[in-house]
Amino acid sequence: xxxxxxxxxxxxxxxxxxxxxxxxxxxxxxxxxxxxxxxxxxxxxxxxxxxxxxxxxxxxxxxxxxxxxxxxxxxxxxxxxxxxxxxxxxxxxxxxxxxxxxxxxxxxxxxxxxxxxxxxxxxxxxxxxxxxxxxxxxxxxxxxxxxxxxxxxxxxxxxxxxxxxxxxxxxxxxxxxxxxxxxxxxxxxxxxxxxxxxxxxxxxxxxxxxxxxxxxxxxxxxxxxxxxxxxxxxxxxxxxxxxxxxxxxxxxxxxxxxxxxxxxxxxxxxxxxxxxxxxxxxxxxxxxxxxxxxxxxxxxxxxxxxxxxxxxxxxxxxxxxxxxxxxxxxxxxxxxxxxxxxxxxxxxxxxx
Amino acid sequence: xxxxxxxxxxxxxxxxxxxxxxxxxxxxxxxxxxxxxxxxxxxxxxxxxxxxxxxxxxxxxxxxxxxxxxxxxxxxxxxxxxxxxxxxxxxxxxxxxxxxxxxxxxxxxxxxxxxxxxxxxxxxxxxxxxxxxxxxxxxxxxxxxxxxxxxxxxxxxxxxxxxxxxxxxxxxxxxxxxxxxxxxxxxxxxxxxxxxxxxxxxxxxxxxxxxxxxxxxxxxxxxxxxxxxxxxxxxxxxxxxxxxxxxxxxxxxxxxxxxxxxxxxxxxxxxxxxxxxxxxxxxxxxxxxxxxxxxxxxxxxxxxxxxxxxxxxxxxxxxxxxxxxxxxxxxxxxxxxxxxxx
Numbered sequence: 001x002x003x004x005x006x007x008x009x010x011x012x013x014x015x016x017x018x019x020x021x022x023x024x025x026x027x028x029x030x031x032x033x034x035x036x037x038x039x040x041x042x043x044x045x046x047x048x049x050x051x052x053x054x055x056x057x058x059x060x061x062x063x064x065x066x067x068x069x070x071x072x073x074x075x076x077x078x079x080x081x082x083x084x085x086x087x088x089x090x091x092x093x094x095x096x097x098x099x100x101x102x103x104x105x106x107x108x109x110x111x112x113x114x115x116x117x118x119x120x121x122x123x124x125x126x127x128x129x130x131x132x133x134x135x136x137x138x139x140x141x142x143x144x145x146x147x148x149x150x151x152x153x154x155x156x157x158x159x160x161x162x163x164x165x166x167x168x169x170x171x172x173x174x175x176x177x178x179x180x181x182x183x184x185x186x187x188x189x190x191x192x193x194x195x196x197x198x199x200x201x202x203x204x205x206x207x208x209x210x211x212x213x214x215x216x217x218x219x220x221x222x223x224x225x226x227x228x229x230x231x232x233x234x235x236x237x238x239x240x241x242x243x244x245x246x247x248x249x250x251x252x253x254x255x256x257x258x259x260x261x262x263x264x265x266x267x268x269x270x271x272x273x274x275x276x277x278x279x280x281x282x283x284x285x286x287x288x289x290x291x292x293x294x295x296x297x298x299x300x301x302x303x304x305x306x307x308x309x310x311x312x313x314x315x316x317x318x319x320x321x322x323x324x325x326x327x328x329x330x331x332x333x334x335x336x337x338x339x340x341x342x343x344x345x346x347x348x349x350x351x352x
Numbered sequence: 353x354x355x356x357x358x359x360x361x362x363x364x365x366x367x368x369x370x371x372x373x374x375x376x377x378x379x380x381x382x383x384x385x386x387x388x389x390x391x392x393x394x395x396x397x398x399x400x401x402x403x404x405x406x407x408x409x410x411x412x413x414x415x416x417x418x419x420x421x422x423x424x425x426x427x428x429x430x431x432x433x434x435x436x437x438x439x440x441x442x443x444x445x446x447x448x449x450x451x452x453x454x455x456x457x458x459x460x461x462x463x464x465x466x467x468x469x470x471x472x473x474x475x476x477x478x479x480x481x482x483x484x485x486x487x488x489x490x491x492x493x494x495x496x497x498x499x500x501x502x503x504x505x506x507x508x509x510x511x512x513x514x515x516x517x518x519x520x521x522x523x524x525x526x527x528x529x530x531x532x533x534x535x536x537x538x539x540x541x542x543x544x545x546x547x548x549x550x551x552x553x554x555x556x557x558x559x560x561x562x563x564x565x566x567x568x569x570x571x572x573x574x575x576x577x578x579x580x581x582x583x584x585x586x587x588x589x590x591x592x593x594x595x596x597x598x599x600x601x602x603x604x605x606x607x608x609x610x611x612x613x614x615x616x617x618x619x620x621x622x623x624x625x626x627x628x629x630x631x632x633x634x635x636x637x638x639x640x641x642x643x644x645x646x647x648x649x650x651x652x653x654x655x656x657x658x659x660x661x662x663x664x665x666x667x668x669x670x671x672x673x674x675x676x677x678x679x680x681x682x683x684x685x686x687x688x689x690x691x692x693x694x
Contacts, residue, residue, distance in 0.1 A: 019514055166391075172620075182658040
């Protein structure tokens with residue numbers, strides 16, 4: 001197991017290199033730099049700006065510096081000064097006056113007073129809040145729907161549940177979003193059509209201090225819109241897996257020894273059938289947190305997804321690169337955790 | 353299957369007339385099951401109608417998609433007031449436009465009609481590209497195995513870790529600004545010209561093609577790996593069939609079913625990607641009408657003129673339903689045991 005995890009961590013580093021390499025190449029191949037304006041800046045000023053952000057170095061040097069700042073953890077005796085160039089996302093004090101510093105994405109070009117990490121700290125929590133709520137929506141709707149459909153296979157419940165699932169998978173956020181905004185936000189006036197009800201500082205980096213109606217009234221629609229597609233995926237998977245398990249020999253054994261049906265389902269069938277469902281929860285969660293662009297744009301939510309789209313138009317290289325890398329790390333780690341959980345859930349699985 | 357057995361194996365009558373045994377191959381059998389599936393048939397019919405609309409858009413659309421009448425800005429037909437009561441106090445009515453006119457006085461209905469072309473082209477071309485690249489890559493990897501397989505699949509794994517939407521956004525940002533005004537006569541300028549003639553569709557197709565083939569490749573490889581061990585492949589090899597012949601004559605026809613299912617079910621994702629890219633302004637070039645761009649424009653004024661966002665949203669949703677229903681039906685028909693199990 002230890003060796004397996006170590007191998008996966010090495011894989012994570014490879015992924016980081018490749019992702020950062022591709023991103024770096026793409027964004028620097030784009031003609032037009034971050035300081036090109038409608039009205040051209042005087043060449044001296046532009047040169048100064050480029051020197052300030054080290055854009056005049058050879059590309060390879062720029063890339064090397066970037067990797068050094070972002071991917072390699074630093075162990076030093078000097079606490080970070082917290083100026084624009086030295087802002088680490090992870091900054092831990094170790095015993096003996098040592099500091100462990102990791103992931104300095106550098107300053108943002110477009111918003112001059114903020115580093116990329118500042119932007120992450122302010123915008124990412126919103127995306128995480130939205131993603132977590134969408135995740136709960138999808139599990140709470142999806143699992144019961146799938147279980148019901150499987151237990152009552154080929155009845156009205158089954159067909160009804162699975163039709164809902166197809167509709168859930170098919171309806172795009174881009175279509176459902178505006179319809180919901182108009183219906184509940186503009187016409188019925190039940191919920192605010194846009195905005196977000198939480199502001200920093202957050203508990204543990206992402207939990208808002210007040211979790212009342214003032215927070216949830218903004219979150220209900222976006223979380224529902226974002227989560228409904230995944231709930232359908234969970235419903236289908238739960239149904240398929242439960243149907244398979246119910247036909248296993250050990251279920252027949254449990255029934256024939258006289259166990260009551262609800263116990264057979266709860267103790268024997270459900271537990272085993274949820275294993276494949278759990279494996280998809282990790283990637284699903286990661287996809288929800290990193291896939292909030294459209295939802296955030298439609299509902300005017302100040303999250304990282306919305307910021308990312310703006311940063312592309314601004315050619316804000318450090319933000320583009322940082323977001324991509326952060327999301328990639330997130331996806332890889334979510335998958336790794338799932339694989340480990342998988343091994344605990346099903347002792348037959350051994351990684352070697 | 354049971355029903356089919358009782359149908360086909362009629363007992364031989366006493367008179368000894370020869371048994372009429374209707375032979376069906378896999379595809380006929382699947383087709384019969386597909387026709388019986390009502391949801392899939394509805395989906396298929398909608399897709400046929402959409403294809404018809406896309407081909408004959410010039411004759412169906414009452415107005416051009418790109419020229420607006422400025423005096424008709426935001427006008428709506430009379431009945432829209434009952435559907436969207438909030439609009440009643442301030443709306444300007446005109447019965448010229450079935451679904452109203454947009455913010456520069458263009459007919460929304462005509463733009464929806466032309467938008468069908470974009471969505472369907474993306475759907476079919478995206479699926480074809482993904483299939484072609486995925487099948488070639490996956491079958492090479494699966495058929496030859498060993499070190500090549502390992503290396504090829506590792507690279508797919510790494511690409512897989514790239515957050516999909518982010519990758520395609522980056523690619524599009526790169527295409528859009530690199531080929532906007534390149535030097536005349538270079539390769540880039542040719543690509544840029546092709547793209548502008550297609551209203552911006554060319555690069556979307558390339559972007560989707562570059563990001564969508566990995567799933568197909570993985571699936572193909574898995575299928576090839578299991579098909580490779582079957583007896584009929586060994587038989588083919590014994591009689592001296594070449595690798596290419598075995599691949600295309602013997603393995604491919606046997607694995608194409610799951611590939612078609614997965615690809616049909618992926619089509620809504622391609623349509624969604626195009627709509628999303630156009631929504632954030634990296635997709636179709638205006639004034640070419642894309643449903644995503646129309647939703648984006650309409651979303652700006654959703655409080656005042658909800659019709660401008662909601663009708664394109666409905667068009668997008670209906671199209672994606674249709675492809676999902678058909679894909680689902682295809683899966684049930686080709687792999688009856690897979691029903692509902694993703």
